[in-house]
Amino acid sequence: MKSVVITGTGVTAPNGLGKDDFWDATRAGRTGIGPVGRFDATGYPSTLAGEVPGFVARDHLPSRLIPQTDHMTRLALVAADWALADAGIVPSEWPEFGIGVMTASSSGGFEFGQGELKNLWSKGGQYVSAYQSFAWFYAVNSGQISIRNGLRGPGGVLVSDQAGGLDAVAQARRQIRKGGGLVLAGGVDGSICPWGWVAQIAGGRLSTDPDPGRAYRPFAADAAGHVPGEGGALLVMEEEDAARARGARIYGRVAGYGSTFDPHPDTGREPGLRRAAEIALRDAALRPSDIDVVFADAAAIPDLDRVEAEAINALFGPGGVPVTAPQTMTGRLNSGAGPLALSTALYAMRDGLIPPTLTRDPSPAYGLDLVRDTREAAMSTALVLARGQGGFNSAMVVATAEAPVAAPA
Amino acid sequence: MGHRAVITGIGVTAPGGIGTKAFWNLLAEGRTATRTISFFDPAPFRSRVAAEIDFDPEAHGLGPQEIRRMDRGAQLAVVTAAEALADSGLEQGDLDPHRVGVTVGTAVGATMGLDQEYRVVSDGGRLDLVDHAYAVPHLYDYFVPSSFAKEVAWSTGAEGPATVVSTGCTSGLDAVGHAIELVRDGEVDVMIAGASDAPISPITVACFDAIKATTARNDDPEHASRPFDGSRNGFVLGEGSAMFVIESLERARRRGAHIYAEIAGFATRCNAFHMTGLRPDGREMAEAISRAMDEARTDPADVDYINAHGSGTKQNDRHETAAFKRSLGEHAYRAPVSSIKSMVGHSLGAIGSIEIAASALAIEYDLVPPTANLHTPDPECDLDYVPLTAREQRTDTVLTVGSGFGGFQSAMVLRSVA
Numbered sequence: 070m071k072s073v074v075i076t077g078t079g080v081t082a083p084n085g086l087g088k089d090d091f092w093d094a095t096r097a098g099r100t101g102i103g104p105v106g107r108f109d110a111t112g113y114p115s116t117l118a119g120e121v122p123g124f125v126a127r128d129h130l131p132s133r134l135i136p137q138t139d140h141m142t143r144l145a146l147v148a149a150d151w152a153l154a155d156a157g158i159v160p161s162e163w164p165e166f167g168i169g170v171m172t173a174s175s176s177g178g179f180e181f182g183q184g185e186l187k188n189l190w191s192k193g194g195q196y197v198s199a200y201q202s203f204a205w206f207y208a209v210n211s212g213q214i215s216i217r218n219g220l221r222g223p224g225g226v227l228v229s230d231q232a233g234g235l236d237a238v239a240q241a242r243r244q245i246r247k248g249g250g251l252v253l254a255g256g257v258d259g260s261i262c263p264w265g266w267v268a269q270i271a272g273g274r275l276s277t278d279p280d281p282g283r284a285y286r287p288f289a290a291d292a293a294g295h296v297p298g299e300g301g302a303l304l305v306m307e308e309e310d311a312a313r314a315r316g317a318r319i320y321g322r323v324a325g326y327g328s329t330f331d332p333h334p335d336t337g338r339e340p341g342l343r344r345a346a347e348i349a350l351r352d353a354a355l356r357p358s359d360i361d362v363v364f365a366d367a368a369a370i371p372d373l374d375r376v377e378a379e380a381i382n383a384l385f386g387p388g389g390v391p392v393t394a395p396q397t398m399t400g401r402l403n404s405g406a407g408p409l410a411l412s413t414a415l416y417a418m419r420d421g422l423i424p425p426t427l428t429r430d431p432s433p434a435y436g437l438d439l440v441r442d443t444r445e446a447a448m449s450t451a452l453v454l455a456r457g458q459g460g461f462n463s464a465m466v467v468a469t470a471e472a473p474v475a476a477p478a
Numbered sequence: 479m480g481h482r483a484v485i486t487g488i489g490v491t492a493p494g495g496i497g498t499k500a501f502w503n504l505l506a507e508g509r510t511a512t513r514t515i516s517f518f519d520p521a522p523f524r525s526r527v528a529a530e531i532d533f534d535p536e537a538h539g540l541g542p543q544e545i546r547r548m549d550r551g552a553q554l555a556v557v558t559a560a561e562a563l564a565d566s567g568l569e570q571g572d573l574d575p576h577r578v579g580v581t582v583g584t585a586v587g588a589t590m591g592l593d594q595e596y597r598v599v600s601d602g603g604r605l606d607l608v609d610h611a612y613a614v615p616h617l618y619d620y621f622v623p624s625s626f627a628k629e630v631a632w633s634t635g636a637e638g639p640a641t642v643v644s645t646g647c648t649s650g651l652d653a654v655g656h657a658i659e660l661v662r663d664g665e666v667d668v669m670i671a672g673a674s675d676a677p678i679s680p681i682t683v684a685c686f687d688a689i690k691a692t693t694a695r696n697d698d699p700e701h702a703s704r705p706f707d708g709s710r711n712g713f714v715l716g717e718g719s720a721m722f723v724i725e726s727l728e729r730a731r732r733r734g735a736h737i738y739a740e741i742a743g744f745a746t747r748c749n750a751f752h753m754t755g756l757r758p759d760g761r762e763m764a765e766a767i768s769r770a771m772d773e774a775r776t777d778p779a780d781v782d783y784i785n786a787h788g789s790g791t792k793q794n795d796r797h798e799t800a801a802f803k804r805s806l807g808e809h810a811y812r813a814p815v816s817s818i819k820s821m822v823g824h825s826l827g828a829i830g831s832i833e834i835a836a837s838a839l840a841i842e843y844d845l846v847p848p849t850a851n852l853h854t855p856d857p858e859c860d861l862d863y864v865p866l867t868a869r870e871q872r873t874d875t876v877l878t879v880g881s882g883f884g885g886f887q888s889a890m891v892l893r894s895v896a
């Protein structure tokens with residue numbers, strides 16, 4: 070199997086616009102969570118979010134794109150530009166069908182959709198924007214990124230709630246192994262608007278705690294839900310040999326991936342997260358003892374935290390591996406979560422620093438070595454976990470370029 | 479590529495009759511299922527025709543709580559997956575749940591549920607700060623359409639990889655394209671894959687009105703969908719689902735399963751041109767077709783039937799005709815081409831899977847479905863579109879294509895398994 074590497078990252082995150090600001094904040098433990106600023110959330114039971122700071126779309130995008138795009142698409146277009154630039158890629162210099170785009174989505178351009186639904190129901194169908202037919206749907210980011218950058222290779226969009234971002238990266242790896250070339254992959258997401266808020270409240274997993282320092286506290290005994298955020302990351306992926314031949318800087322290799330779906334809750338059988346991680350390790354031809362750090366899903370719902378801790382402990386033994394959840398500084402980004410965690414893992418391995426988990430009173434009963442203060446560690450492999458509401462589990466192993474490539478299993 | 483992926487079970491829930499048999503009868507007889515919209519009062523809208531299904535979820539085995547929980551699109555997917563599984567002869571007990579995956583394509587997910595719920599929580603569009611106290615408890619399942627994959631996984635007991643593919647109007651092709659890769663790579667034993675969309679709701683009708691993509695031929699609803707006809711003026715919105723059981727050829731043979739067809743090749747390309755517009759030369763679709771044929775090791779001359787996207791918009795049918803000529807050369811003039819959207823409308827993300835079903839059944843029955851309502855030639859559409867009447871002919875290799883908003887162009891080759 071061909072080795073597929075990541076050679077560019079573009080980040081828009083609540084604690085940093087751009088990968089450098091994001092990584093500076095993350096390694097220093099600076100949170101991007103605060104009161105919702107994009108609308109007046111004070112009348113809702115949940116009032117906190119992770120919003121991307123200082124993002125002015127017109128500074129980055131042509132004005133004609135503004136009226137036809139949702140906020141999250143604008144973030145995605147900018148992350149795509151930055152990922153390509155970071156990888157030193159000028160798409161026009163590549164073969165016509167040589168670059169593909171594979172994104173994950175969760176709820177599309179929901180804020181845009183709210184505006185047009187309002188037009189429809191308050192004024193009438195003739196007031197619905199001509200852009201509605203594509204600005205809100207799930208395929209919008211792949212389509213707009215393809216058009217803006219002239220990418221004519223394979224295109225795709227996956228939706229598996231918060232697991233989808235890893236699934237999209239895995240699908241990009243599959244495309245590259247099958248057909249070569251380069252794929253821009255990942256997810257940038259966000260539905261911080263009243264209509265999206267109401268939908269997420271209905272999901273039953275938002276924290277109602279108004280204190281930004283403790284609202285999202287995974288692995289605490291009294292964990293009571295998460296804070297949602299916006300943003301994510303796009304990654305430039307290509308064959309390792311091709312990347313080396315063009316002298317690209319290699320962040321790391323996508324070494325393994327596994328995906329499972331939970332049994333129906335009524336069956337009482339074990340959820341699929343552990344199995345997803347095992348499949349990812351097998352795919353990477355690595356043993357648990359080869360893994361240097363785990364980036365947890367960190368749902369902050371006690372039952373889900375327990376499932377995750379049990380899965381990690383079953384593989385690594387209690388306290389057997391450092392575990393971190395830097396999304397406690399961004400909120401949960403849905404389809405943006407996995408790609409942002411992958412980027413974070415790559416920066417962490419590069420700099421030998423495990424970023425911290427900002428939680429409150431984590432329970433020792435979970436038996437995890439939870440990294441609460443930035444920790445120095447030499448790392449060459451990381452396991453990233455992500456779960457989507459409904460039962461989606463995905464796990465991905467990334468390794469540094471220097472890490473030995475295992476023999477195929 | 480390791481294994482060869484074959485279809486061993488088909489389910490179809492489409493306008494004009496529920497179940498694969500009713501669907502095929504409609505196509506074989508060249509009847510149309512388009513009508514004046516009955517789901518809501520269409521009077522305020524420009525386009526007032528659609529291809530609706532008379533679907534009673536309770537009659538198809540869904541319980542009251544399932545019906546409450548699921549948007550119509552998810553209901554269609556679950557009912558259709560059950561038909562596909564039954565058709566395959568597999569029982570849930572025969573399968574290792576860890577080795578069964580699910581891929582569901584959908585373009586617009588739970589649009590119908592979202593449209594209805596928005597109206598309530600906003601009190602008819604009055605409130606900007608919509609009221610969570612009026613939301614249905616399952617609104618999150620409408621919010622993120624991966625709930626469609628969840629419901630199919632729950633109803634079939636699948637615990638392998640599960641996801642939704644959502645590439646607009648190529649979703650139904652791309653979902654099956656995604657599924658065959660998992661089968662070929664040996665990551666699963668069986669995929670339950672296909673697509674579902676139930677978009678016939680005011681917001682969808684309004685958004686297509688706004689760009690005049692749908693037809694306004696409201697006075698003649700049965701003949702409103704006119705792909706490749708000189709008088710065509712837009713597509714007719716539809717709804718539906720098709721689901722498949724897909725497994726490796728060895729596995730299917732070992733268990734003595736009926737094999738409809740092999741999915742021998744698949745490719746997708748972006749046009750990087752416009753979110754809703756198409757370049758007239760069909761270049762990217764032609765590239766997808768050529769790559770899908772390469773993967774299938776098929777020559778243009780082997781293609782017995784082209785199942786077209788044929789939406790019935792001016793630009794699509796021209797674009798597609800150009801793509802067939804560019805990719806198949808002279809053979810484009812010899813191979814019959816037809817659009818079943820003339821009969822069942824355009825169900826957005828679902829139609830790609832419904833068209834895969836039509837392609838597999840064309841191979842099964844050696845019968846090419848017609849393009850209904852095709853009376854007036856268009857000089858820019860000068861291929862053999864099988865007007866009005868189905869054609870009996872030996873059909874071993876079928877090319878089916880899709881094209882969608884966002885610029886996605888997909889192509890798939892199905893082949894009979896000797």
